[in-house]
Amino acid sequence: MTDNIKLLLHAEDGSFPxxxxxxxxxxxxxxxxxxxxxxxxxIAVKDTCxxxxxxxxxxxxxxxxLKRKRSTKEExxxxxxxxxxxNKVTKPSGYTFDAKPIHELTHLFSGYDxxxxxxxxxxxxxxxxxxxxLVARHKKQRITKGEEEDDDDNGEEKKxxxxxxxxxxxxxxxxxxxxxxxxxxxxxxxxxxAEVGMKLQCNSxxxxxxxxxxxxGKKRKIAAVERTQEWLEKCLSSIKLKGDGRQKYLWGAFSxxxxxxxxxxxxxxxxxxxxxxLLLIGIALVGWHHIPRRHDRIKIVNKVRKKVAAPxxxxxxxxxxxxxxIVEAASSGVGTIGTSLPVVWARSHKAMVSGLxxxxxxxxxxxxxxxxxxxxxxxxxxxxxxxxxxxCLCLAxxxxxxxxxxxxxxxxxxxxxxxxxxxxHNLNQMLCLFQYLSKGEEKEEQS
Amino acid sequence: MMKxxxxxxxxxxxxxxxxxxxxxxxxxxxxxxxxxxxxxxNLQNRASRSLYSTQEPRDVVSSQQDAKSSTNMKVMREHNxxxxxxxxxxxxxxYQPRDFFRYELIYQSKKSNAxxxxxxxxxxxxxxxxxxAVATNGALKGLDMRDADAAGQQLVFCNSYHLxxxxxxxxIEEAGGLHKFMNxxxxxxxTDSGGFQVFSLAYGSVQESLESQGELKRSNSKSSSKSSxxxxxxxxxxxxxxxxxxxxxxxxxxxxxxxxxxVDAQKSYGADIIIPLDQLPPYHIDRQxxxxxxxxxxxxxxxxxxxxxxxxxxQAMYCVVHGGVDVELRTKSVEYLTSLPxxxxxxxxxxGKNSDExxxxxxxxxxxxEEGHRKDKPxxxxxxxxxxxxxxxxKHGIDTFDSxxxxxxxxHGTLLTREGKIHIKSGKHSKSYGVKxxxxxxxxxxxxxxxxxxxxxxxxxxxxxxxxxxxHNIQYMNDLMAQQRQAILDGKI
Numbered sequence: 008m009t010d011n012i013k014l015l016l017h018a019e020d021g022s023f024p025x026x027x028x029x030x031x032x033x034x035x036x037x038x039x040x041x042x043x044x045x046x047x048x049x050i051a052v053k054d055t056c057x058x059x060x061x062x063x064x065x066x067x068x069x070x071x072x073l074k075r076k077r078s079t080k081e082e083x084x085x086x087x088x089x090x091x092x093x094n095k096v097t098k099p100s101g102y103t104f105d106a107k108p109i110h111e112l113t114h115l116f117s118g119y120d121x122x123x124x125x126x127x128x129x130x131x132x133x134x135x136x137x138x139x140x141l142v143a144r145h146k147k148q149r150i151t152k153g154e155e156e157d158d159d160d161n162g163e164e165k166k167x168x169x170x171x172x173x174x175x176x177x178x179x180x181x182x183x184x185x186x187x188x189x190x191x192x193x194x195x196x197x198x199x200x201a202e203v204g205m206k207l208q209c210n211s212x213x214x215x216x217x218x219x220x221x222x223x224g225k226k227r228k229i230a231a232v233e234r235t236q237e238w239l240e241k242c243l244s245s246i247k248l249k250g251d252g253r254q255k256y257l258w259g260a261f262s263x264x265x266x267x268x269x270x271x272x273x274x275x276x277x278x279x280x281x282x283x284x285l286l287l288i289g290i291a292l293v294g295w296h297h298i299p300r301r302h303d304r305i306k307i308v309n310k311v312r313k314k315v316a317a318p319x320x321x322x323x324x325x326x327x328x329x330x331x332x333i334v335e336a337a338s339s340g341v342g343t344i345g346t347s348l349p350v351v352w353a354r355s356h357k358a359m360v361s362g363l364x365x366x367x368x369x370x371x372x373x374x375x376x377x378x379x380x381x382x383x384x385x386x387x388x389x390x391x392x393x394x395x396x397x398x399c400l401c402l403a404x405x406x407x408x409x410x411x412x413x414x415x416x417x418x419x420x421x422x423x424x425x426x427x428x429x430x431x432h433n434l435n436q437m438l439c440l441f442q443y444l445s446k447g448e449e450k451e452e453q454s
Numbered sequence: 455m456m457k458x459x460x461x462x463x464x465x466x467x468x469x470x471x472x473x474x475x476x477x478x479x480x481x482x483x484x485x486x487x488x489x490x491x492x493x494x495x496n497l498q499n500r501a502s503r504s505l506y507s508t509q510e511p512r513d514v515v516s517s518q519q520d521a522k523s524s525t526n527m528k529v530m531r532e533h534n535x536x537x538x539x540x541x542x543x544x545x546x547x548x549y550q551p552r553d554f555f556r557y558e559l560i561y562q563s564k565k566s567n568a569x570x571x572x573x574x575x576x577x578x579x580x581x582x583x584x585x586x587a588v589a590t591n592g593a594l595k596g597l598d599m600r601d602a603d604a605a606g607q608q609l610v611f612c613n614s615y616h617l618x619x620x621x622x623x624x625x626i627e628e629a630g631g632l633h634k635f636m637n638x639x640x641x642x643x644x645t646d647s648g649g650f651q652v653f654s655l656a657y658g659s660v661q662e663s664l665e666s667q668g669e670l671k672r673s674n675s676k677s678s679s680k681s682s683x684x685x686x687x688x689x690x691x692x693x694x695x696x697x698x699x700x701x702x703x704x705x706x707x708x709x710x711x712x713x714x715x716x717v718d719a720q721k722s723y724g725a726d727i728i729i730p731l732d733q734l735p736p737y738h739i740d741r742q743x744x745x746x747x748x749x750x751x752x753x754x755x756x757x758x759x760x761x762x763x764x765x766x767x768x769q770a771m772y773c774v775v776h777g778g779v780d781v782e783l784r785t786k787s788v789e790y791l792t793s794l795p796x797x798x799x800x801x802x803x804x805x806g807k808n809s810d811e812x813x814x815x816x817x818x819x820x821x822x823x824e825e826g827h828r829k830d831k832p833x834x835x836x837x838x839x840x841x842x843x844x845x846x847x848x849k850h851g852i853d854t855f856d857s858x859x860x861x862x863x864x865x866h867g868t869l870l871t872r873e874g875k876i877h878i879k880s881g882k883h884s885k886s887y888g889v890k891x892x893x894x895x896x897x898x899x900x901x902x903x904x905x906x907x908x909x910x911x912x913x914x915x916x917x918x919x920x921x922x923x924x925x926h927n928i929q930y931m932n933d934l935m936a937q938q939r940q941a942i943l944d945g946k947i
Binding site: 019020022023024025026027028029030054111112113114389390392402408409410412413415416417419420422423424426427428 | 590591592593594595596597598600601604616620621625628629635636637887898901902903904907910911914916917918920921922925
């Protein structure tokens with residue numbers, strides 16, 4: 008087990024989801040050991056905190072109303088105009104990322120560990136851009152399917168994707184990555200990205216990456232891996248040139264889909280020999296969660312560790328979709344694990360079970376009895392006066408503050424407070440789980 | 455009177471029989487006289503049961519302008535005394551001051567009817583004049599109660615109707631009441647009866663009812679909301695003397711709300727202040743219907759009070775004064791309801807079509823609350839808490855105001871400032887770096903966030919905006935009331 012395994016929390020749009028300053032200061036204070044040792048806030052440059060929102064020229068930008076069709080590109084008076092459905096958003100040519108220190112852009116407390124990423128999952132972005140509800144449904148199916156796919160991938164997911172025709176045209180070029188932003192698809196070069204990242208003044212940064220889907224062809228996968236490797240080089244050069252000489256700053260992206268073959272071929276650069284190795288904190292395994300089989304996911308982690316990373320180099324994954332994936336990754340030696348589960352579960356009315364229970368179940372049985380959550384929209388909680396977890400110290404459970412019955416009521420009444428309380432609870436238990444995973448032994452929650 | 459009539463009949467009968475003159479004719483006459491007297495007596499009893507005299511005093515002034523004259527008001531009161539029968543049917547102890555609830559007058563303005571006070575409840579104190587935030591479903595929209603408490607919120611209003619449908623009184627009672635259910639042990643709560651929802655189901659929102667000229671929602675073919683689903687093919691709401699039928703907007707179940715059942719539900723909720731069932735007619739209504747509605751509200755409120763007094767459970771009950779903008783009806787309503795042992799007075803019913811009409815109503819009505827024992831009890835204005843109305847209503851002696859207006863505004867991107875409202879979605883705020891919402895505000899939002907970031911959050915549809923906006927608007931309202939209290943104390947109002 009690695010010490011201090013960190014949760015990389017997807018801070019959507021640069022804000023700590025749901026939590027006001029008052030609640031953050033009380034329950035997730037950056038000075039608390041649990042937060043200091045186990046939490047990193049991930050800021051994606053494609054988010055609105057970094058990408059300025061331009062005046063609309065017409066239509067409604069409500070994401071839920073976006074239809075499932077490919078975006079079309081039109082040229083108008085030399086200015087690229089992207090049309091996502093009926094909406095026309097005009098932006099000036101060139102990249103338009105707003106580069107300021109992150110604490111000015113987002114008003115996050117100083118003291119949190121922060122990381123800049125281009126996005127958490129290019130493929131997820133495209134889903135989210137098209138239909139948030141569809142994404143939630145498909146994610147649920149993938150999470151459910153994730154257990155089955157370990158043994159039998161019958162290609163159903165592939166068929167669904169082919170039939171749904173939801174992907175917009177987000178293919179990158181050799182020199183630029185395409186990111187889906189609220190202004191439509193924007194392209195950014197590695198040097199521009201490095202420049203933006205450095206100006207954001209986060210504690211660390213992930214290099215720009217291209218990401219292929221497991222169902223893509225061999226050529227596409229190889230292209231994605233090669234581009235990711237090239238862009239890492241360019242990011243490193245930019246940082247060395249323009250940076251302040253800091254070390255251990257950059258996470259080198261490694262595209263898992265297709266990457267394994269290149270490791271086997273020996274054609275992937277051994278980063279341990281890199282000239283700028285001192286700048287590297289470690290390797291970020293991009294697209295790891297898209298590998299369908301558990302065996303293959305563990306295998307690639309081990310291969311990267313042996314062949315690519317220098318001894319002591321940390322490993323990171325950007326997006327884990329399930330608790331099982333989180334525990335798997337931690338068991339494989341990954342030190343930073345990204346996920347949006349606390350938020351996703353809060354939105355779907357789910358409260359995480361005890362982090363200790365998750366850890367113990369995995370240790371003793373190698374699997375979880377449940378998915379690791381309680382669905383509080385279930386009628387069985389209507390009269391349940393007990394807190395979500397008896398010993399939990401979160402903003403909802405501490406001192407028995409709120410009962411399951413109250414949260415169930417809030418869910419039924421469609422009150423936002425339900426999501427606030429559930430997110431606070433889920434994040435707290437997730438951090439506790441990471442604490443247990445780090446130390447590899449039973450620990451009582453610190454007060 | 456009945457006894458006197460019988461005595462007269464007896465005497466006459468005795469005299470006739472004694473004289474033994476005219477025989478059967480005398481007997482017949484006496485019998486007819488007795489019958490006539492009995493009938494008249496029954497009529498009078500029926501009149502007192504309907505709470506009003508059946509004969510209108512000829513010198514009652516009905517126009518609003520003349521009614522401002524206190525002399526005319528006095529004339530009306532002399533001819534329409536409160537029904538003694540009803541008020542005397544409550545036990546004496548009900549009229550005694552409560553040890554768990556009281557209004558404390560701190561300062562009475564010498565320039566107006568404005569006053570500073572405190573309402574003492576079992577779960578805390580409310581400084582008045584004060585703003586009451588609305589937590590419809592037992593939660594403020596997008597706001598944890600800790601944030602609301604930090605923004606200075608004291609009294610919080612919960613809607614009985616919504617809680618009746620979800621989660622239900624039994625769930626809340628099992629949890630130990632609303633204070634425990636919501637976890638607000640040190641904050642006073644007030645619940646209403648559901649009467650307002652009767653109105654909104656039948657006629658739509660206040661604005662809709664003004665526009666529809668009082669037409670029932672069933673006539674509006676465009677209305678497709680669940681709440682307007684009809685009862686057995688008819689209007690969505692059916693009002694009877696016993697209570698009101700309507701359908702749950704959640705699952706369409708038919709529900710019958712009575713003055714007694716609403717009190718029972720509010721007993722389960724356990725709020726510090728409860729409100730009896732009343733009927734809220736629309737603004738556009740003919741006078742006869744308004745009279746009937748007011749009568750019914752009075753009968754319902756009396757029944758609710760009776761049920762409440764069977765077991766007060768340390769709760770206070772406010773009456774709801776009705777009468778629309780009709781001087782006479784409002785006066786009658788005040789006279790009658792204040793004669794009953796309520797703990798406070800809520801001004802409800804249709805309050806005019808705009809703020810000016812509301813203030814005009816308060817101008818002639820509120821002086822009545824300065825008389826006698828009425829001034830010792832708190833006064834609440836139901837459903838009104840926009841800044842303009844508050845500033846004018848405070849002068850007329852209103853103690854508390856409730857409205858979902860500030861929290862609703864914040865959800866739609868409108869933030870309150872001392873210089874007027876700002877619409878954060880406007881592009882001009884996108885580069886307002888370092889600019890607070892309100893330069894004089896000290897709320898958590900203004901301490902840590904500028905307009906530019908709030909613009910960003912709003913445009914990105916981040917739920918965090920809803921919280922930050924609500925915190926600011928609630929604190930703004932509480933600061934506004936604090937300023938009003940200070941201004942009264944300083945002799946400025």
